[in-house]
Amino acid sequence: MHAMQYEITLPADYDMGIIRHRVESKGHLLDDFPGLGFKAYLMRERDRDGxxxxQYAPFYLWNTAEGMNSFLWGPGFQGLSHDFGRPEVQHWTVLAYEEGAATAAVPKAAVRRCQRIPAPTPLPELAAELAAEAARSVREDGAVSAMVAVDPRTWEAVHFSLWDHEAPAEAGDVFQVLHLSSPEREKLPRGRQW
Structure with a gap:
């Protein structure tokens, strides 16, 4: 599995209703996209939830590299690039994915936390610890899902979780979930990925 996100930071006075409308009118286009576990259409508003x-910052969890590549080289991403400029796409390899007790709920919030991995850190122990953290996260009330992934180029871990309530009491960047396309979510392998 591959996790992917890009962030489009907008002016402080930008009408975020434009982003809401964009998602309302186009979000369904990936509801059947092959290879896509899920795409969470995420938005942050200045002075809300800290x-x-x-920012418009969709987060993707891909079942297949082919699906991810089809998206990046296809018309959807080209349209976004045309409207906002081509964003830098962050990409991580998934260490663990878990579903929570609220898995059937429509998520309202997402939390993303990034963590640098210092050079002397023993990687096998860290990977096991990160996977266990994802498993602990989904036991919390309102957890829809949680995953942890690593970018081995920069040695950064990303923790990402979806919630059925507004702002979870968890450290990290809090996003509103405007829509969730999840054509192959049931195919996402659970647990650790090594």
């Missing part, structure tokens, strides 16, 4: 910025 956000310093207005």
């Amino acid at each position: 956000s310093p910025v207005n």
Whole structure:
């Protein structure tokens, strides 16, 4: 599995209703996209949930590299690039994915936390610890799902979780979930990925 996210930071006075409308009118286009576990259409608004910025920042969890590549080289991403400029796409390999007790709920919030991995850190122990953290997260009330992934180029871990309530009491960047496309979510392998 591959996790992917890009962030489009918008001016402080940007009308975020434009982003809401974009998702309302186009979000369904990936509801049947092959290879896509899920796409969470995420938005942050300045001065809400501690956000310093207005931002559109979708998060993807891909079952297949082919699906991810089809999206990146296809018309959807090209349309986004045309409208906002081509964003830098962050990409991580997934260490663990878990579903929570609220898995059937429509998520309302997402939390993303990034963690640098210092050079002397023993990687096998860290990987096991990160996988266990994802498993612990989904035992919390309102957890829809949680995953942890690593970018081995920068040695950064990303913790990502979906919630059925507004703002979970968890450290990290809090996003509103405007829509969830999840054509192959049931195919996402659970647990650790090594």
